[in-house]
Amino acid sequence: MKKAKKAAPKTLERAPKAYKDLDFLNGKDARIIRILAEYLYPEQKFRHIPMLGTIAMFGSARIRSEEEFDAAENKLKQQLLTAKPKEKRTLEAQLDRLYRQKHFTNYYNDTVELAEKLTAWSLTLPKSKRLLICSGGGPGIMEAANRGAYNAGGESIGFNISLPFEQFPNPYITPELNFEFHYFFIRKFWFMNLAKALIVFPGGFGTMDELFELLTLVQTQKITKEMPIMLYGREFWKNTFNFEYLADTGMISQEDLMLFHYADNPEEAFDYLKRELSRIYKL
Numbered sequence: 001m002k003k004a005k006k007a008a009p010k011t012l013e014r015a016p017k018a019y020k021d022l023d024f025l026n027g028k029d030a031r032i033i034r035i036l037a038e039y040l041y042p043e044q045k046f047r048h049i050p051m052l053g054t055i056a057m058f059g060s061a062r063i064r065s066e067e068e069f070d071a072a073e074n075k076l077k078q079q080l081l082t083a084k085p086k087e088k089r090t091l092e093a094q095l096d097r098l099y100r101q102k103h104f105t106n107y108y109n110d111t112v113e114l115a116e117k118l119t120a121w122s123l124t125l126p127k128s129k130r131l132l133i134c135s136g137g138g139p140g141i142m143e144a145a146n147r148g149a150y151n152a153g154g155e156s157i158g159f160n161i162s163l164p165f166e167q168f169p170n171p172y173i174t175p176e177l178n179f180e181f182h183y184f185f186i187r188k189f190w191f192m193n194l195a196k197a198l199i200v201f202p203g204g205f206g207t208m209d210e211l212f213e214l215l216t217l218v219q220t221q222k223i224t225k226e227m228p229i230m231l232y233g234r235e236f237w238k239n240t241f242n243f244e245y246l247a248d249t250g251m252i253s254q255e256d257l258m259l260f261h262y263a264d265n266p267e268e269a270f271d272y273l274k275r276e277l278s279r280i281y282k283l
Contacts, residue, residue, distance in 0.1 A: 038186040042179055046194070049177075050127040052281060054134035054157060054194040055118055055273070057111065058210050059141025059201030059232075061167065063104045072098055107201050107233060108144045114199070114232075114266040115148025115156075121274060123154055129283055131196060132157055136187075137178065138167040141201045146172035157194075159187050188213060196281065197228040197273055202236040218259055219252075228276040229260040230269060237262065 024030055064072065076095045083091055115133045122131045133149040135142040137158030149156035150172040158173035161181050169178050181187040192214060200211045211231075217223040231237045246252045263269035277283060 035183060035186060038181055038183055039189070042190050045177070045179075049132075049155075051130045051132050052125075052128065053196040054132050055197045055199065056134045056191050056195040057115065057141065057145035057199045057201070058136065058203060058207050059107065059111065059144075060104075060203035060207060061136075061138045061140040061142060062101075062204070063108050063140040063144075063202070064101070065108050065144070066105055069098070069102065069105050104202065107141065110232070110266050111141050111144035111201060112148040112151065114269050115145045116152045117148075117266060117270045118273065119149040119152035119154035119156070121270075123152065125283060129281070131277065132177075134159065134191065134194065135173075136160065136206075137169045137173060139170055141203065143170035143172060146170055159190055161187055192217065192223065195227065196225075197230070197277055199230045199232055199269065199273070201232045202240075215256075215259055219256055226280050228273055228280075230273065231260050231262050232264075232269060234262045234264050 018024055019033075025033065073095070076091055076098065080088060080091050080095070118131070119133055125131075132155055133145050134157040135145040137146075137160030142158070146156045146158060147170070155174040155177060156172070157177040157179070158169050159179050159181060160169045161167060161184065169180070179190075188210060191210065198211075198214060200207060214223070214229065218227065218229070243252070243257060247254050247257055261272060263272060
């Protein structure tokens with residue numbers, strides 16, 4: 001008995017191209033593609049921006065502006081008015097912790113002022129010599145840096161990072177210079193690749209990570225360009241790290257103490273950076 005003929009298969013639709021398959025692109029096999037995209041996309045953008053480079057400003061996302069501090073204080077005080085005894089103790093502890101952070105608000109104000117001064121100066125330079133303020137794109141000191149540039153009427157860059165607790169870009173970043181990264185190491189590459197100077201304000205693990213990676217790259221001459229590195233807030237940095245002890249014990253050399261400079265107010269910081277950048281780049 002003859003076998004029945006199979007019906008001809010239906011015409012297949014075109015399969016999606018690999019680079020349009022989101023399941024593939026977001027999977028582990030395409031990680032290298034995502035890494036390259038985070039490298040190439042900013043490069044393509046910056047190719048069309050006339051500038052000499054950036055002044056990178058690092059610091060804590062947790063440092064509040066005066067408006068944010070007042071709002072947090074008022075909220076806790078209102079909650080205390082109707083709190084039960086057990087809740088009251090918790091709220092009082094939160095209010096005490098808030099007051100201990102009050103003086104850090106000054107760093108927010110100083111960051112705004114310094115970024116504003118640097119941007120106003122940069123705007124007097126030829127476009128090809130301009131230095132754009134660059135931050136990590138989020139709240140706190142990062143917001144203050146972009147805010148200062150915005151106040152001065154200049155452009156600024158935000159290199160935001162996607163985090164589980166949702167760090168959103170602050171509203172003061174120039175929209176077309178707002179970047180979102182998944183990979184920390186590519187984000188840090190762009191910070192360091194473009195930077196002509198670095199200002200580090202008080203911060204936590206992220207700030208320390210960025211500072212010490214840059215210091216290591218300069219110390220080991222992986223970065224060969226001359227780059228002013230400023231630690232803003234001598235009291236904070238002296239209490240946080242005893243760099244002199246590292247030098248005295250031979251963990252670093254005495255010359256390594258010359259890799260960075262301290263400043264305690266926006267005028268001092270601005271004068272130093274303007275002088276050094278003008279010398280290095282003949283501005």
